[in-house]
Amino acid sequence: MTGKLTIQLLLLLFAFSLFGCGQSSQPTQQSSAKKLIVIITPPHDNPFFKAEAEAAEAKAKELGYETLSLTHGGDANRQDQLIETAIAQKAAAIILDNAGADASIAAVQKARQAGIPSFLIDREINATGIAVAQIVSNNYQGAALGAQQFVDLLGEKGNYVELVGKESDTNAAIRSRGYHDVIDKYPGLKMVAQQSANWSQTEAFAKMETILQGQADIKGVISGNDTMALGAAAALKAAGRKGVVVVGFDGSPDVISAIKAGEINATVLQRAALISRMAVEQADQYIKTGASNRPEKQAIDCELITKENAGQFGLFGRK
16 A cells, blocks of 8 residues: 555656646746737838838837837728737737827727837827827927028018918927917018918829919928928929929938929928837836836927038938
8 A cells, every 4th residue: 555655646746747847838938929019100101101110110129029010091090990909919019100189099098908008109199198108209399490491591571381281180280380480470471371281292282283373472382291392392393483492391311302402492300210219118118117217298309401411311310
């Protein structure tokens, strides 16, 4: 009996040791798996959005994360679906350039309730305490820079046109306010048309073409972004209007080339790549510590690009 009991005890101990090894192997496999960062932006046919997505992806991979880069196409409903995808994929964090200041609040809240922190880039939402961070260009400061350059180039007088971005985008309103807080101080400057071209080069061309048919004397065009500035410049060229001052906002490579060629006069650089890298670095810290050491709202100053300094700038940043 004693021998049988000893054998049974040995068999039980052996089985227990196997069970214990099996249990300990599971956490090891989980801890070695890379965590996922989901990056959601507007369409990449706009070089600004492509640059911010690529910068975020590169920084996330450098820090050891898997990435999933998606685009909502400016559609809040599509954005909702992509947030659901991030939740289903159990993402560790979301980097988001959102599809609307009001329309995006519920989506960011849903991610938060699912335990996924969001780090907003480029555009804010009209709510605080939902995203961990909202890192954007200092649009007002940048607009004031661009507007003062516009005023100086026009010699403080003349008729001008303003092309405004998408009305649902807070950046459009902030930039327009920054422009007017400077330009409206000069009584010799008169705005003869103000149109929204929804950030689109094609739409800006069409709107500018129509404006030119009714306005014979236009000295300048100030635009809410670079793609609209390119559309305006193309319309002016097609109409044979020379010497019209055009100022944009973004610092895109295409507009920098146009500035060097004398087709556009100036733009305001947003440091898209820097902002994206900052968002990923802050997400990394939050994932690792469960806390952020930065304020939610963070504004990054812009820089003015003119023909004199255009050679110093590359892909949404200094070379």
